[in-house]
Every structure is written in structure tokens, then in C-alpha cells.
């Protein structure tokens with residue numbers, strides 16, 4: 001019989017606390033005919049209860065050694081389709097289908113959670129919601145408001161696309177092997193209609209990236225290659241402030257200034 005030894009490089013910490021699993025599945029609340037995609041099903045801690053409820057799931061797992069046991073565990077629970085690939089480069093458009101918007105779930109490998117969220121944001125218009133287990137500090141950054149120490153590029157870019165709700169905490173002992181960090185569940189709901197839109201998304205993303213790459217500088221200094229003094233005079237944002245003090249709308253005001261019709 002194959003005994004799997006958790007692989008650090010794949011961020012493997014398997015959830016085994018039944019109470020936490022139940023609580024997580026109940027906040028996800030999967031329903032029949034919904035299209036659920038799980039990232040990193042591992043040994044099936046979430047896959048099995050979701051299959052038992054709705055009979056169908058797509059799962060993306062990078063570690064091929066986990067897949068035979070996962071398929072066997074799920075054999076009589078429903079229709080599991082496993083994609084053995086890297087979720088970081090996976091093209092989620094293959095799941096797009098107008099009648100059932102995508103619901104993405106996962107106890108994510110912590111080492112890739114930020115780039116994975118950025119990757120998923122590129123598919124945000126097609127995603128109904130996302131429920132993730134993440135390192136607690138990452139959830140704090142996702143949900144942070146301007147003025148707080150944890151507010152940064154990730155907060156601005158995610159909040160541009162999604163409503164962010166931190167749900168509940170999960171201690172290290174809920175996993176095997178236990179991680180060094182505490183975890184938190186977060187719900188991300190992409191806006192149907194983005195409240196304030198970027199006229200040029202990639203310019204907006206560049207402004208945000210550049211601003212936060214010099215956190216201690218004022219905006220005037222950190223954005224000096226992108227925004228001239230003559231532009232600041234026309235933008236309703238104080239260039240003497242620091243990047244962590246600006247709201248998503250402020251960043252949009254800066255970027256959209258360059259694309260005014």
C-alpha cells in the first residue's frame with residue numbers, strides 16, 4: 001500500500017479535523033448543479049464531503065503521487081475529474097460555461113497562495129465566488145483597509161475585483177503535518193459590476209505595483225517616472241501621502257487621469 005509522505009515543496013498540510021472540515025463545507029454550502037473547482041485536493045479532505053453533497057467536482061492537483069489514492073477514495077462518491085497540473089498556469093477558461101458560474105475552493109499551498117490569487121483574478125468575471133484556507137496574515141492583507149500596516153498591493157488589486165470577507169480561524173493542530181502558521185478562511189466574491197473601473201487595467205496595475213514598491217516614499221517620489229507634477233495638479237489625490245493611505249478609488253483616480261476622454 002502506498003503511504004504518502006507530505007511534501008514541503010508542494011505546501012502539503014492535510015486537513016484532518018472533522019469539525020473544521022464540516023464548518024468549511026457548510027460555509028461553502030455547495031448545491032447540486034453548481035460547478036465547483038477545487039485547487040489542491042490532496043487526500044480529499046474537502047473533495048469527499050463536497051462530492052457526497054453534490055456528486056460532482058473538478059480538481060486540480062500538482063502532485064501526481066496523490067492522485068490514485070484520491071480517485072480510489074472518491075470512487076463511489078460521485079463524479080471526480082482530476083487535472084494533474086499546476087494551478088498557477090492552469091487556464092480556467094476551459095471551465096467556462098454560461099449556465100453554472102464557477103465556485104473555486106481550496107486549502108491552498110501557502111507558498112504559492114499570493115501568485116495563485118493574482119492568477120485567479122484574471123478569470124474573476126467568470127467566477128461566482130472563492131473560498132480559501134490561507135495563512136492568517138495573507139487573509140489580513142486581502143481584507144486590509146487603507147491606513148493599516150497590512151494594506152498593500154494585494155489588498156488593492158483583490159479589492160478592485162472582489163468583496164473580501166474573513167470567515168474563521170483554523171489552528172495548526174487541524175492539519176497533518178501541522179504548519180508553523182495559523183490559518184484563516186476567506187471568502188472572495190468577484191463583483192458582477194465593478195464599482196469603479198480602470199480605464200486601462202494594466203496601467204492601473206502598474207501604478208499600484210510601483211507605488212507599493214517604495215512604501216516609505218511619498219506618492220510623488222514613488223511614482224515620479226509615471227506621474228508628472230503637472231499631472232498631480234489635475235488629480236484629486238494628495239501626492240504627499242504614502243501608498244498605504246490611498247483607497248482603491250484613489251488609485252483609480254490617478255490611473256484614469258491618463259485615459260480621460
Ligand code: SAM
Pocket residue numbers: 010011012013014015016039040041042043044045046060061062063066085086087088106107108109110112
Ligand atoms: N485539500 C487538501 C486538504 O485540505 O487536506 C490538501 C491541502 S494542501 C495545504 C495543498 C494541496 O495543493 C496539496 O495537495 C498539494 O499537492 C497541492 N498543490 C501544491 N501546489 C500546487 C499547484 N501549483 N497546483 C495545484 N495543486 C498544488
